[in-house]
Amino acid sequence: MAQELWAYLQSQGKKLHGSAAKMASEVKRATRFFSGSPCGVLFHDNPAVVDELKNYGLEKIYFFHLQEELTPEEMAGQIFSLAEINDPEAIFFAANAKGSEVGARLAAKMRKKLYANVIDYEEKGKELIARKPLFGRKGCGYYPITAERPHIATIYEDALDAIATRESKKVELVYPGCSQMRPGARRLKRWKLPLHDISLQEAAIVIGIGGGVKDKSFISEIQELAQLLEASIGGSRVAVSKELISPGEQIGATGEFLSAEIYIPLGISGSNRHTVGLRDVKRIFPINKDKNAPIFKFSEKGAVTDIHQVVPLVKKHLQEKMAKKGDDNENSSMC
Amino acid sequence: MRIALCVKPIPDPELVQFDIHKEKFSSLVWGIYSADLGAMEEALRIKERFPAEISVFSVSPPYRDPHDLDALQAAYFYGADRVVRLWDLGYEQVDGFTAGAILAEEIKDKGFDLIICGDKSGDTGDGYFGAVLAECLHLPLVTGVVNIEIKKEQLILDKKLERGYRETYDTGMPAVVTVDESINNPRYVALLSKAYQEGIKKEIENKKIMEQTIKNDLPNPCLKVSQWKPRTKGGKDISGLSMTDMMKMLRGEKGDKKEIFSGPSRQVAQQISDTLIEWLS
Numbered sequence: 001m002a003q004e005l006w007a008y009l010q011s012q013g014k015k016l017h018g019s020a021a022k023m024a025s026e027v028k029r030a031t032r033f034f035s036g037s038p039c040g041v042l043f044h045d046n047p048a049v050v051d052e053l054k055n056y057g058l059e060k061i062y063f064f065h066l067q068e069e070l071t072p073e074e075m076a077g078q079i080f081s082l083a084e085i086n087d088p089e090a091i092f093f094a095a096n097a098k099g100s101e102v103g104a105r106l107a108a109k110m111r112k113k114l115y116a117n118v119i120d121y122e123e124k125g126k127e128l129i130a131r132k133p134l135f136g137r138k139g140c141g142y143y144p145i146t147a148e149r150p151h152i153a154t155i156y157e158d159a160l161d162a163i164a165t166r167e168s169k170k171v172e173l174v175y176p177g178c179s180q181m182r183p184g185a186r187r188l189k190r191w192k193l194p195l196h197d198i199s200l201q202e203a204a205i206v207i208g209i210g211g212g213v214k215d216k217s218f219i220s221e222i223q224e225l226a227q228l229l230e231a232s233i234g235g236s237r238v239a240v241s242k243e244l245i246s247p248g249e250q251i252g253a254t255g256e257f258l259s260a261e262i263y264i265p266l267g268i269s270g271s272n273r274h275t276v277g278l279r280d281v282k283r284i285f286p287i288n289k290d291k292n293a294p295i296f297k298f299s300e301k302g303a304v305t306d307i308h309q310v311v312p313l314v315k316k317h318l319q320e321k322m323a324k325k326g327d328d329n330e331n332s333s334m335c
Numbered sequence: 336m337r338i339a340l341c342v343k344p345i346p347d348p349e350l351v352q353f354d355i356h357k358e359k360f361s362s363l364v365w366g367i368y369s370a371d372l373g374a375m376e377e378a379l380r381i382k383e384r385f386p387a388e389i390s391v392f393s394v395s396p397p398y399r400d401p402h403d404l405d406a407l408q409a410a411y412f413y414g415a416d417r418v419v420r421l422w423d424l425g426y427e428q429v430d431g432f433t434a435g436a437i438l439a440e441e442i443k444d445k446g447f448d449l450i451i452c453g454d455k456s457g458d459t460g461d462g463y464f465g466a467v468l469a470e471c472l473h474l475p476l477v478t479g480v481v482n483i484e485i486k487k488e489q490l491i492l493d494k495k496l497e498r499g500y501r502e503t504y505d506t507g508m509p510a511v512v513t514v515d516e517s518i519n520n521p522r523y524v525a526l527l528s529k530a531y532q533e534g535i536k537k538e539i540e541n542k543k544i545m546e547q548t549i550k551n552d553l554p555n556p557c558l559k560v561s562q563w564k565p566r567t568k569g570g571k572d573i574s575g576l577s578m579t580d581m582m583k584m585l586r587g588e589k590g591d592k593k594e595i596f597s598g599p600s601r602q603v604a605q606q607i608s609d610t611l612i613e614w615l616s
Contacts, residue, residue, distance in 0.1 A: 073476070097497055101478055104463035108470035113432045113555055116461040120566045131564065135346075135458055139353040139360060140564050141557040159566035184475025185492070185506035198499035199517065205615075229611065262614055279582055283614060287607070296595060297579055301610055303596040305603045313604030314611075321612060 003036035006091045008079070009053065009061070010098060011044045011069075019094040021056055022160035027092055028057035029163075033121045033128055034151065036089040041079055043070055050171055055164040060172040072098060073183050076105035081179040083110065088150045095154035107152045115143065115153040132156070195230060200249065200256040203232035205264075209245050211238035212267015212288060218308060219244060222266065225315045228322070234258070236274045252277040266307045270295025287311075336387040336485075339442050340378045340415065341452040341468065342371040343434070344398050344406035348457045353562050360560060365398035365406040370453025374514045376521040377483060378451055379414050385485065390417040392441060394434040394544070397422070404535070411534030412524040423543040430555045431456065435467025437544050443472055447509055449490070454479050454513040465513035475506040478513045
């Protein structure tokens with residue numbers, strides 16, 4: 001049987017998770033270090049989604065066609081059964097919460113070591129070495145890859161990149177049957193915390209309040225904007241000193257570190273003490289009246305304007321757009 | 336109820352630094368930190384609600400804390416009934432896989448109802464120790480737990496997902512549970528407190544690791560350490576980049592042209608809301 005390298009391609013509801021294309025690229029990249037053709041393993045209810053992955057160099061996708069989302073335990077069990085038949089050379093996961101758990105469970109089931117959080121591989125003579133972070137990002141450790149197969153690894157998220165190939169390629173779809181499993185723990189429900197209970201560290205969208213906010217009377221405007229965006233509120237140390245936010249809402253060196261998709265700092269200059277808490281934020285949109293504020297160095301987009309004038313207008317625009325979107329949805333459902 | 340709490344003493348992750356001259360980590364203050372501390376606190380809270388006995392296990396060398404005490408002694412300050420170290424190996428360290436296999440051999444068939452540990456190691460960030468333990472013991476496993484309820488013989492567990500989402504699981508006992516660091520705020524045990532004074536007198540049991548448990552599970556030691564080095568992306572040489580530019584690259588900005596809006600407030604507000612809606616879709 002031809003050797004294969006597998007990547008777990010994560011779903012998110014009806015769509016593919018942001019890491020799926022990155023992991024497709026990663027397994028293609030892994031052919032530099034391991035022998036095998038790049039393949040994916042995907043659990044989803046709609047085979048059409050594989051079209052989104054045709055530009056990333058995959059040759060095959062093992063597609064588990066399922067109506068219900070499996071637990072990580074069940075996914076690991078299915079991949080285990082598939083691996084016993086097909087004997088891959090290596091299996092890779094993104095080192096996010098789900099990928100890490102499925103990878104860990106699979107490695108444990110297969111009685112193989114898991115190389116967790118691999119930043120990159122290096123060849124040293126005939127030896128292959130994995131580089132991993134230690135103590136957050138304070139340093140790196142170098143670990144030899146043993147000869148045991150399959151090699152199972154989770155790849156450090158920041159190391160991943162979705163790199164499209166020049167040509168799209170028809171990916172062979174294989175539909176493995178699902179083996180019967182009896183999970184050890186039963187999932188009862190999935191639910192979401194109320195917005196005010198979501199920690200800053202977990203929040204997808206965060207609005208930051210800075211010293212540029214004149215006084216407490218403006219906070220209610222910001223809170224209304226946060227409600228619209230389903231955002232949490234944090235801020236700078238200066239905002240804490242001015243009692244605009246509580247100490248628990250401080251972002252930065254002596255406060256919380258964000259991992260948000262979007263951070264909107266309002267009137268925050270962007271001192272190092274604050275920006276150190278933003279290194280995992282995906283997108284930053286500062287709004288500040290000072291065009292030379294250091295915070296603008298950390299963003300692709302931003303606005304130089306008076307937050308006290310613009311925030312109420314942004315709120316109004318968003319309310320109108322969201323109301324219009326609601327009307328459009330209602331009209332389309334009536335057709 | 337019998338609880339097995341599995342911990343790994345590490346250097347305090349907040350204090351540790353990388354010494355670029357000596358090419359090693361410095362400021363090593365050994366103790367029980369991060370998610371393991373959360374697991375310990377959670378075990379204590381269960382003991383406060385139910386009759387329970389807590390046995391702490393660790394596969395680790397005898398590191399000393401800043402007061403020159405065994406780093407595991409803290410488990411007694413926190414209220415553990417028994418603390419067991421498994422060591423006596425020629426290695427400086429073991430990985431999560433080896434440690435899990437060793438501990439499983441030690442605690443199997445000992446009648447523990449709940450086996451609890453931290454979700455991730457605070458030094459390596461590895462999170463598969465719990466999975467190895469559960470697999471070796473053939474027990475159910477729930478990871479990333481942020482709330483534990485015990486009802487009769489069942490565990491009702493809330494698991495943390497991303498972005499404020501949670502899942503609730505139920506399982507019978509015995510089971511393996513790994514806890515997220517955010518599960519609780521661990522108590523502080525003051526130096527001259529009664530808990531400290533009593534805990535300092537208790538003995539840690541040191542046991543040899545049975546060789547047969549590791550003959551096929553050799554540890555995978557770290558060859559060397561270095562300062563932080565991210566993956567080079569897009570063929571770029573990052574050695575000359577400032578920290579600011581490196582952060583930009585890690586966020587995927589790759590030197591894209593900036594778009595900073597300015598002008599009349601109405602116009603800028605429109606541009607801001609258009610951008611946010613595009614980003615949110």
